[in-house]
Structures are given as C-alpha cells and as structure tokens.
Amino acid sequence: MNQLRVHALRSIPLGPGPVIYWMHRDFRAADNWGLTHARLQALHLGRPVAVVFCLAPSFLDSAQPHFEFLLRGLEETEGVLRAAGIPLFALHGEPGTEVGRFAHEHEAALVVTDFDPLRIKRRWVEDLQNACAAALHEVDSRNIVPARVASDRREFMARTIRPKIRRLLPEFLDEFPILPPHPHPWPGEIRPPDFSALKRSVRARTIPFPHTPVRPGEAAGLALAGEFLDTRLQGYDQRNDPNRDVCSNLSAHLHFGMVSAQRVVLLARDRNLRGDNVDSFLEELVIRRELSDNFCLHTPDYDAESGFPAWARESLHKHRKDPRPAIYAPGEFEAARTHDPLWNAAQTQMVRSGKMHGYLRMYWAKKILEWSPSAADAMRTAILLNDRYSLDGRDTNGYTGIAWSIGGVHDRGWTERPIFGKIRYMNYAGARRKFDVDRFIRSWTNDPNIPL
Numbered sequence: 001m002n003q004l005r006v007h008a009l010r011s012i013p014l015g016p017g018p019v020i021y022w023m024h025r026d027f028r029a030a031d032n033w034g035l036t037h038a039r040l041q042a043l044h045l046g047r048p049v050a051v052v053f054c055l056a057p058s059f060l061d062s063a064q065p066h067f068e069f070l071l072r073g074l075e076e077t078e079g080v081l082r083a084a085g086i087p088l089f090a091l092h093g094e095p096g097t098e099v100g101r102f103a104h105e106h107e108a109a110l111v112v113t114d115f116d117p118l119r120i121k122r123r124w125v126e127d128l129q130n131a132c133a134a135a136l137h138e139v140d141s142r143n144i145v146p147a148r149v150a151s152d153r154r155e156f157m158a159r160t161i162r163p164k165i166r167r168l169l170p171e172f173l174d175e176f177p178i179l180p181p182h183p184h185p186w187p188g189e190i191r192p193p194d195f196s197a198l199k200r201s202v203r204a205r206t207i208p209f210p211h212t213p214v215r216p217g218e219a220a221g222l223a224l225a226g227e228f229l230d231t232r233l234q235g236y237d238q239r240n241d242p243n244r245d246v247c248s249n250l251s252a253h254l255h256f257g258m259v260s261a262q263r264v265v266l267l268a269r270d271r272n273l274r275g276d277n278v279d280s281f282l283e284e285l286v287i288r289r290e291l292s293d294n295f296c297l298h299t300p301d302y303d304a305e306s307g308f309p310a311w312a313r314e315s316l317h318k319h320r321k322d323p324r325p326a327i328y329a330p331g332e333f334e335a336a337r338t339h340d341p342l343w344n345a346a347q348t349q350m351v352r353s354g355k356m357h358g359y360l361r362m363y364w365a366k367k368i369l370e371w372s373p374s375a376a377d378a379m380r381t382a383i384l385l386n387d388r389y390s391l392d393g394r395d396t397n398g399y400t401g402i403a404w405s406i407g408g409v410h411d412r413g414w415t416e417r418p419i420f421g422k423i424r425y426m427n428y429a430g431a432r433r434k435f436d437v438d439r440f441i442r443s444w445t446n447d448p449n450i451p452l
C-alpha cells in the first residue's frame, strides 16, 4: 500500500495492545485504505485488529433517515468484517472522546482513522488525541489522490487542480490488496452491535424516509455502480436534463463511504470504457469531487460568506441593498412555497426522494441567493435544507457546490447584474431552453393547476 496515503498525526513507540481502526467517513469493509493500513500494521506486529464506530447523538443537520441509511449499511459491513476475523464495536456518545477511551482501555498500539476536512471531524480527532496517548494515523480513503498529497493550497478552480491530479493518478490508482482473514483473534469478549437498539437510540429530527431508488450498503452500491457503467453511462451527455435518469445516483453511497470512488474508476477501467461520456463522468467523480475536499481542507470557513473569493465578496457587498423580487424565510423555502414552480418542484424532489438532480441544485441555490436578504442568509438556508433533506448532504461536495452557486468559488466573474453582482446567474427562461420544465414540474407536484 502506498504510504503517502498515511498521515501520522501522532508518532510514538507503539503500545502493547491491538490496532484499532476508527471508521467515521468510509463506512465499508472493501476497498478501504484506512482499514487496509490497520490490518497490515496488525499483521506486521502480530496483533488483533478491531473496527470501532461511534454513534454521535447528533451530526450537523442529519435527520433520522440519514442515520438509518448509515446503520443499515453498517450492519452489512459488520457481517463482512466478522467473516474476516475483525470485530466491529459500536460505541455511543461524543465520538472522539469515546473512541479515545476505548483505545486507552485496550492499550491500543495504534489508532487509524479516516481523513475528513470538515470542522466537526477535526474536532472529533482532537478529542481523540486528548482522550488517549496512542499513536494515531489518518488515512485518506475518500480521494484517489490523497487530498494532502494532491495540493498544499486552496486550488483556484478545476483547471488548476486537474493537472496535479492527472499527474499523480498513475501512482495512486492501484488495486486494493486482498488480505486473508485476520489470524490474531480479539482477546476479550466481543459483543456484536445491537443495530435495532442503535437505530432506536438516534435522536435526530424525524422526516419521512425518502422514496429513494437507492438501497444502502456496500453490495447495493457496487451493484448500482456496475449497472450505471453498463447502461446509463451511455446517456451521460444528457445529464443536464433533470427528466432523464442518466446520472450514476452514486452520491449517497459515496457520501457515506459505502462505495469507494477508486473502485468505480477501476470498474470503468476493467470494462475498457472509452469516450466523451466516460471522460465527463470521471471529471465529476475524480476532479470535481477531489476539488471539494481540497476546498474544505484549505478553507476553514467553507460554509460561510468569508470563504468566498475576494472578487465575489466585494461584488455581493456592492449589491447587498439591491431590491429583491421576493424575500422568503427559511421555512417558506423548506415548504416549497415560492412563486417559482420549478424551484418548488426541485425542493419537492429533494424532500421526497432524498436527492435533487445535479443541474437543478445550481438553479435552486442561486434562487435562494436572489430571494434572501443577504448572501450570508442564503448560505445558511441552502446548507440547512441540503443537509437536512439530501441523503448525500453534510458532505464537502455540498458545501463546495453551494459556495460555487452563491459565492463564485471555483468560478470566474460574469457580467455584473443586480443582486448577483458578478456571480454567475441562472434563470427560469434559461432552464426552459435546456429541458422540458413543465414535465419536470408535473413529475414532482401533484397539482395540475400549478401556474407555469
């Protein structure tokens, strides 16, 4: 395994106990570099290895169905790990502190954990460091080229990170090693997690479980990836038409780490797929996705107006007092009660299916800017709704996509206009030119009398 994937957060002589892998972003047994590193270290030391997961009492604006999706997938992962001789322990409480306590009690030789640039995760890892003195390694299993290796600065746009990632891809796009069942058994009692109790203990906001076409878990995610590559990828050039089902729909699995993006690229390579559709898909899956982690890694205020580039902040500031055609409160946005039937249908799609079409996400966020008192308010509303309703929300892709739409992140300045300043503008007439807007509205609203 390429050791550049491993970032030592604390290097000290290794303790006498087992190796522990704390899973908090990459929820999968297969194709997981963090788990692979933990297993290889345990094999080398002749020690047992365990996976630890901790259910936090809340996580950003996650709602009940997001925890359920995660726990249903994790139940499958636990079975795969068990068959490989690796127990999974489920803890409860403040994750960093609880995992630290577990590692301390078991005199862990080494704790391995996932890389995640979100502020809440950085705090969890700090809590872990305060709660236990073991050696600590962070492994980037989310990106093919580890974010810390790809670039040591905030990249300006896709054009600037693309050559860096392309140059490093041959080095990092390698196959995952196949390891034998772990030969050193866990010494103490193993109490398998009670997933029903875990689900019951979640205290998040209740929203209806979305009518999602995707099922949680590693097997379902891999099946979805294969089905997409074999069939729908052929129509990927139609991806900006929200009426067509040509996108991968992999974002929920990728967000929860149930599928590795690297595995999806390897699957495409094994199939010897070539052409514009494959290139466009890999641009999204690799370049845009890894750019999002770069943005959040190097922008601590990735979810605020202060994280926008200077030209965008200045331009939005200049237009802050421009009259708005309408101003809506967050609750009105949430209830899809705006004057724009397309916006309402997009919001309804997100609430009912747990996913809004990618093209409409841009329109949706830009209209929130247009109909909010300020860009800061627009950021808060868009992030709240995206995180609360999207299965793939609470993700670096979400914060970056919203900052792109509202704050010009990774974009350039466009012709100046009211409210938006130099931020790229989108409107209803433009959407009508791109796709059958009426058909989309009909699909997501049951009211045939909605004014168009």
Ligand SMILES: Cc1cc2nc3c(=O)[nH]c(=O)nc-3n(C[C@H](O)[C@H](O)[C@H](O)COP(=O)(O)OP(=O)(O)OC[C@H]3O[C@@H](n4cnc5c(N)ncnc54)[C@H](O)[C@@H]3O)c2cc1C
Residues within 6 Å of the ligand: 239, 247, 248, 249, 250, 251, 252, 254, 255, 284, 285, 286, 288, 289, 290, 292, 356, 357, 358, 359, 361, 362, 365, 386, 390, 392, 393, 394, 395, 397, 398, 399, 401, 402, 404, 405
């Ligand atoms: C306002 C806004 C909010 C967004 N919120 C999220 C979010 O919460 N979570 C999320 O995963 N993506 C988000 N995106 C990015 C993108 O819209 C979704 O990843 C995509 O719609 C997911 O559908 P898919 O898996 O079928 O995409 P596909 O087109 O099949 O793409 C495959 C994968 O590539 C990645 N990808 C695609 N487009 C982008 C992009 N623009 N930036 C970064 N990665 C991309 C995703 O991981 C996606 O699953 C957001 C974009 C915008 C403009």
